[in-house]
Amino acid sequence: MDRPTELRQFFAHMVTANAGIPPGSAIEAAFASTPREQFVAPPPWRVFTPRGYYETISADPAYIYQDTVLALGGDHPGLNNGQPTLHAYCIHTLGLKPGDRVVHIGAGTGYYTTLLAKLVGEAGHVTAFEIEPDLAARAKENLAIFPHAAIESRSGAISPIPACNAIYINAGATEPLSIWLDALEIEGRLLFPLTGPDGNGAMLLITRKEDGVYTARFLMPVAFVPCMGARDKALEKQLSKALRNRDWQNVRFLHRNSEPAANCWLAGNGWWLATQ
Numbered sequence: 001m002d003r004p005t006e007l008r009q010f011f012a013h014m015v016t017a018n019a020g021i022p023p024g025s026a027i028e029a030a031f032a033s034t035p036r037e038q039f040v041a042p043p044p045w046r047v048f049t050p051r052g053y054y055e056t057i058s059a060d061p062a063y064i065y066q067d068t069v070l071a072l073g074g075d076h077p078g079l080n081n082g083q084p085t086l087h088a089y090c091i092h093t094l095g096l097k098p099g100d101r102v103v104h105i106g107a108g109t110g111y112y113t114t115l116l117a118k119l120v121g122e123a124g125h126v127t128a129f130e131i132e133p134d135l136a137a138r139a140k141e142n143l144a145i146f147p148h149a150a151i152e153s154r155s156g157a158i159s160p161i162p163a164c165n166a167i168y169i170n171a172g173a174t175e176p177l178s179i180w181l182d183a184l185e186i187e188g189r190l191l192f193p194l195t196g197p198d199g200n201g202a203m204l205l206i207t208r209k210e211d212g213v214y215t216a217r218f219l220m221p222v223a224f225v226p227c228m229g230a231r232d233k234a235l236e237k238q239l240s241k242a243l244r245n246r247d248w249q250n251v252r253f254l255h256r257n258s259e260p261a262a263n264c265w266l267a268g269n270g271w272w273l274a275t276q
Contacts, residue, residue: 008035008036012030027115030115047068095189096166099123103127104129107130107135128150166191169193170224174195190207202221202243214253214254
């Protein structure tokens, strides 16, 4: 076994174990078979830390097969290949299976889109959106080996969004857009970061049930760059206040086109989140 393959296998096992995923999973196999260096800036790699970016001292791939956030490169300061453990946990939570149709918004250069494509297989389909043209072009090259994956160089916050079993969003929104909710099949899942003006917030999972019912729950605190077209300035202030109350863990339902009740956690235009 060559060293890069060995590093990827260790990396895949470590990341999925840290995310609480049992060994031998399809997600672990997807991580192990995907060369991360193909999707980030060339070495020396820039590793994101709370104090800013630090460059690796060599092109040894051991530096990038860790649970780190890496710069994508190009003229996009602040755009990164996100933390592997976070994405492993989120993708695992989506419960994807072969044959599923998935929408990925904020694809970057296509690293996590590649994992999604491997999980749904050729019987499924992945439609990815990336608003930055050069990143979309890189993603298109990286996804060319998958006939069941497509990248669109545009915002995923505008119509049309294809009908799907799952939507995974990697940029912060202030609300679950109607076009996302409407695209979900029954039992379809929407997972996205609900974030305030500073980029901090929490990952929200919404599942469409029968008869217009939507369950909702927050997974974990997160920080993401903003999702262009999915932000409302007035709602940002309300959201920041709601998140500070720390009762977001009590959210259980999303209601649409009805008046908020006493158990409303946060309300937007045509929707509101309800606690127990």
